[in-house]
Amino acid sequence: MIRSAGKTVLYKSLKTTLSSLHLKVVPFSVCKTSNNHLLSGNDSPITTSPILPRSFHGSCHPFDEMPQRTLGFFDILNLVELCKVSRNVKNVINVHALAFKAGVLAHLPTSTSLIIAYSRAGHYPSSMAVFDEISCKDVVIWNAMMTCTIEDGQFTDAITFFIQMLQEGIKIDSVTLVITISAFSKLSYLQTVHSFGVKKGLLLDFDLCNALIIAYAKSGDVESSETIFMDSKVKDKNSWNSMITSCLKNHLPEKSLWYLKKMVSCGTQVDNVSLSCAISASNSLLNLHNIGNILHGLGIKLGLDKTRNISVQNALVSFYSKCGDLETAETLFKGIHDKDLVSWNTMIHGFASNGMILEAFDLLSEMQFIKSIEPDTVTILSMLSLCAESMLLREGKIIHGFIIKKLPGFDLLVNNSLMNMYSKCNQMDKAGSLFMSIENKDLVSWNTMIYGYAQNGNSKFAQILFKKLLNQCLECSLSTALAVISSCDSPEFLKFGESLHGWQLKLGFSDNIRTINSLVFMYTNCGDLKASCKLLKSVSKVADTACWNAMIAGSTQNGYFLEAFETFNVMRxxxxxxxxxxTLVSVISASGNLESVIPGKVAHGIACKTWFDQDVRVRNVLITMYGRFGDVESAILVFDLYVDRNLCSWNCIISVLSQNKEPKTALRLFKNMEFEPDEITIATILSSCTHLGTLRNGKQIHGYILRSNFHKNNFITAALIDMYSNCGRLDISVIIFRSSPEKTIASWNSMISAYGYHSEGRKAIDLFNEMKKTKIPPTKTTFINLLSACGHSGLVNEGVGYYKCMFDEYGVERTIEHNVCVVDMLGRCGRLSEGFEFIERVGLRNEGVLGAMLSWCNYYGDVEMGKKVSEILFDLEPRNSGYYVCLANAYVGVGSWSDAVKLREFVEDMRLKKPGGYSLVDIGLSVRSIEEPTINLVSEQKVEKNDFIVFYY
Structure with a gap:
């Protein structure tokens, strides 16, 4: 020991020496002498460099010029302790040299501290070298070396050291076992250490018991954790916290809260750890009004919501956010004085997960003005997830730029999240570029790309990528199976889907109910209804609602409407x-496509009986179903019956009114909408203007489109072309079409139809040829419009030529609409016999086709042909008075009055009545004046006069 009188001189000498070493010297009273050698594991190592003793051989140091060695054991030890804090490897080397010259390396506390100092400075090999030089090692120095291996991530070395201690007969203490436990990941090894602790009687130590509790919990063995906890005679605060945390991490929130309750009842003081874990547990239960409020009150009572440790406040913000109470969460967040990064991330995630997009971005912007806090990976992932789910491509690109600027070395997790965002926003080229730039792709990267291609309609790309994944020999997961199976969405992929089914059976994925659901949906989409039914029947006893929904929804989406309803009956x-x-949305949708309204009404009754009619999606599909059956009154009743309507509800009722010849009411509803219209609303209301034929209303809607920037939407462009064409302004239709920057098939079809409507058949043909040059393939609608244009312009030979080549050259199947166009084309030019032969050849027993043919027979006075056609029509629709009147007019045209009188008398005897015709005259009022007094839909406004005058005849 050094005398007190010499301390001042020695301190000055140390100060001079250490200043040359760039070490900060503190008074001895401040220096801590470590006698217990307990080590901290909070410091992460950095990369190593060559080890020490040779680093000072042959070099000149101030120690070489020192005239005498006056330093003692504890003075050197103090210097080593300072090096542990500074974490500068040069300082550690120099102090090591000083200890070597002073001959104090045999002093075990000094050697122990040197081992720790090298490890914390990132020189794990130097720690090993110092440890190997010590001849007489005690348990403390072994513990120190094992701690260094854990800090450096050398878990195998830690286990090796533990085995060496056992072999050399070192008396192991509880600290050794605590360190060893952190190196074990397998449950069997952990049980071995546990048995050793029991044998040596070391489980009386709190730290060892708590370490075992947490280690068993990490392995998923909560039962063993509970056994150790219950066997412990004396439990401290850390023991209770360990148990609460263990249950929470193993998804047992109820048990976690139970242990908190027992902790309080035993009189143990609750702290930040226990309370924040309990709040997280109630988070999982989403029990806002009971447990959550109780815990919040407990925190206020104990003053834990005001401490510098803000884990409780952060947990409360997260809890209220997940419960949807954003107002309380934001109030708590603003009340935190010293917000840390977790506070900001929790609040941003709360806004994002509750769909509060603007608030989330505002908070992110505000966060960047805090100098002490920078957004990290958690922040970025929350915002990218929000952009992906809300399809915010522009905002996602901004975040991508921020990542490149602020986080140039971003990890794989961020890269995968970026790929997901781009794929959700239909930007697969950018997602693919990111995917190719990843050197070490993980399974999540592959799954994200496969799922992205499948969801964006690139099924072949998804399947090719899946095959490449198999060649990479990565172990596929259930997510991989679900991602690739979604790519089999049409009959052409049935064989690939069957091979996937076999692959899933081989790997054991088919035992999972989610896989079965996806397979049922796949077989239904591929048109193999027998296979999907067989698969469903094989698991019908355990099939959940999602499995039945997959079958019903798949049948509905693929046109098997009757099968969907029958499956629903079996499900019940x-x-x-x-x-x-x-389920009901799919069933009602299927019912709307059947010829009978009865199944739809049955489904409506079931919805009312089970209270599912309160769901806005069910109500919307009911509106659509009644509209398809022409039951406008029932559709309006469903719409008016409930207050909580969404934008889709308004779109559905406006579409129903427009399709069922109620365009005036549709326009009035559009004026009284409770939401901002979207593209679907605009396209539907333009259809109403088209049916009305009123240019004034259409122009007003066009103005709204320009102000709302909807004019870039291709479907709205097509609707505008139709509207102006039907209102007699072909010139404006042409201007809109030519000024459209990106023309889709919808725009081309509308323009061809516009030319045909105005008897400009040649221009329609020229436009069709121009469309072919753009490599846009024609569709069924293209040929309907083209044939109609040829018919209205008398271009019969051209029209028949297109009809003959549409399948051979363009692969478009002939439908009944195409046949109607051909019949109308032949009838218009008087080639009635050819038209009738065509009807007989293709088997057209359709009222619309034959009715058109009968009209042309009347027009050209061909009574004999008219008789043939009318005989068929009378069998199809015996109570349609229009056919009798048309044939009677044909008799009058050729002077056969007696036959005409007989037909008229027959119509009167059968009490058949022809509906009266009417015309509309627009008198110039605006959309805002439109009124429908007979239907009470939304808030009414009094109008002094109608905007149309109706003439009946």
Whole structure:
């Protein structure tokens, strides 16, 4: 020991020496002498460099010129302790040299501190070298070396050291076992250490018991954690916290809260750790009004919401955010004085997960003005997830730029999230570029790209990528199976889907109910209804609601409407599955496509009985279903019956009114909408203007489109072309079409139809040829419009030529609409016999086709042909008075009055009545004056006069 009188001189000498070493010297009273050698594991190592002793051989140091060695053991030890804090490897080397010259390396506390100092400075090999030089090692120095291996991530070395201690007969203490436990990941090894601790009687130590509790919990063995906890005679605060945390991490929130309750009842003081874990547990239960409020009150009572440790406040913000109470969460967030990064991330994630897009971005912007806090990976992932789910491509690109600028070395997790965002925003080229730039792709990267291609209609790309993944020999997961199976969405992929089914059976994925659901949906989409039914029947006893929904929804989407309803009836007889709102949406949609309204009304009754009619999606599909059957009154009743309507509800009722010849009411509803119209609303209301034929209303809607920047939407462009064409302004239709920057097939079809409507058949043909040069393939609608244009312009030979080549050259199947166009084309030019032969050849027993043919027979006075056609029509629709009147007019045209009188008398005897015709005259009022007094839909306004005068005849 050094005398007190010499301390001042020694301190000055140390100060001079250490100043040359760039070490800060503090008074001895401040220096801590470590006698217990307990080590901290909070410091992460950095990359190593060559080890020490040779680093000072042959070099000149101030120690070489020192006239005498006056330093003692504890003075050197103090210097080593300072090096542990500074973490500068040069300082450690120099102090090591000083210890070597002073001959104090045999002093175990000094050697122990040197081992720790090298490890914290990032020189794990130097720690090993110092450890190997020590001849007489005690348990403390072994513990120190094992701690260094754990800090450096050398878990195998830690286990090796533990085995060496056992072999050399070192008396192991509880600290050794605590360190060893952190190196074990397998449950069997952990049980071995546990048995050793029991044998040596070391489990009386709190730290060892707590370490075992947490280690078992990490392995998923909560039962063993509970056994150790219950066997512990004395439990401290850390023991309770370990148990609460263990249950929470193993998804047992109820048990976690139970242990908190027992902790309070035993009189143990609750701290930030226990309370924040309990709040997280109630987070999982989403029990806002009960447990959550109780815990919040407990925190206020104990003053834990005001401490510098803000984990409780952060947990409360997260809890209220997940419960949807954003107002309380934001109030708590603003009340945190010293917000850390977790506070900001929690609040941003709360806004993002609750769809509050603007608030999330505003908070992110505000966060960047805090100098002490920078957005990290968690922040970025929350915002990218929000951009992906809301399809915010522009904002996602901005975040991508921020990542490149602020996080140039961003990790794989961020890269995968960026790929997901771009794929959700239909930007697969950018997602693909990111994917190719990743050197070490993980399974999530592959799954994200496969799913992205499948969801964006690139099924072949998804399947090719899946095959490449198999060649990479990565172990596929359930997510991989679900991603690739979604690419089989049409009959051409049936064989690939069957091979996927076999692959899933081989790997054991088909035992998962989610996989079965995806397979049922796949077979239905591929048109193999027998296979999907067989698969469903094989699991019908355990099939959940989602499985039945997959079958019903797949049948509805692929046109198997009757099968969908029959499957629903079978489902109702099963005891294991209960229908939900998703089931009813699919069933009602299928009912709307059937010829009978009865199944739809049955489904409506079931929805009312089970209270699923309160779901806005069910109500919207009911409106659409009644509209398809022409039951406008029922559709309006469903719309008016509930207050909580969404934009889709308004779109549905406006579409129903427009399609069922109620365009005036549709325009009035558009004026009284409770939401901002979207593209669907605009396209539908333009259709109403087209049906009315009123240019004034259409122009007003066009003005709104320009102000709202909807004019770039291709479907709206096509609707505008139709509207102006039907209102007699072909010139404006041409201007809109030519000024459209990106023409889709919808725009081309509308323009061809406009030319045909105005008897400009040659221009329609020229436009069709121009469309072919753009490599846009024609569709069924293209040929309907083209044939109609040829018919209205008398271009019969050209029209028949297009009809003959449409399948051979363009692959478009002939439908009944195409046949109607050909019949109308032949009838217009008087080639009635050819038209009738065509009807007989293709088997057209359709009222519309034959009715058109009968009209042309009347027009050209061909009574004999008219008789043939009318005989067929009378069998199809015996109570349609229009056919009798048309044939009677044909008799009058050729002077056969007696036959005409007989037909008229027959019509009167059968009490058949022809509906009266009417004309509309626009008197110039605006859309805002439109009124429908007979239907009470939304808030009414009094108008002094109608905007149309109706003439009946």
């Amino acid at each position: 007889r099963e005891a294991y599955a209960k229908h939900d709102s998703v």
